[in-house]
Amino acid sequence: MTTHPKFAIPDCPAGFEGTTQEQVYARLRNAIMIGAIPPGTNLTMRGLAEMMQLSPTPIREAVRRLSSEHAIQIKDNRRLTVPLMTLDRFEELVALRISVETHAALRALPYISDIVIGKLTEIDGSMDRFVAERDSDQLTLMNQAFHRMLYTVNPAQSSLPMIESIWLQLGPFQRQVITEVAEY
Numbered sequence: 001m002t003t004h005p006k007f008a009i010p011d012c013p014a015g016f017e018g019t020t021q022e023q024v025y026a027r028l029r030n031a032i033m034i035g036a037i038p039p040g041t042n043l044t045m046r047g048l049a050e051m052m053q054l055s056p057t058p059i060r061e062a063v064r065r066l067s068s069e070h071a072i073q074i075k076d077n078r079r080l081t082v083p084l085m086t087l088d089r090f091e092e093l094v095a096l097r098i099s100v101e102t103h104a105a106l107r108a109l110p111y112i113s114d115i116v117i118g119k120l121t122e123i124d125g126s127m128d129r130f131v132a133e134r135d136s137d138q139l140t141l142m143n144q145a146f147h148r149m150l151y152t153v154n155p156a157q158s159s160l161p162m163i164e165s166i167w168l169q170l171g172p173f174q175r176q177v178i179t180e181v182a183e184y
Contacts, residue, residue: 025062032071034140035175043080071168085173097166104151104159111153
């Protein structure tokens, strides 16, 4: 894991294959989606390249993609930031999440089997353990795995990219809320 005084960028999952650019994108996307990079964090291409021990070229491509997904904002001064959450944006994202994920779950229901229920139950048990351990990274990853498994039992599903885009935009804020609630 690469560390910085304010945050860490987790490595790709074991067995992840891909070009350096794909790995950089996957690492940064995952870090944002699980909230490892807090909202409002100022970033630079050079700083990210140093943290990840890479040249700026694969960083630039990953940032371009993440910017198009509204996960990173590129400022006028060439600085980058993970967007802060506004009330209007939060309401929009939550409404979208409810609509799209309800649709995906309803479309998956006819394909649910006892085997799938067993796997979902295992994931739920892992989530309980991560709640008790206060491991918000693993809890978030398991929550996403639970939903991915549920939605993808529908062989015709096509909503997962939209759902993951919403998770990507909510992730930093969700982590911030979990961390602040845990402090009370």
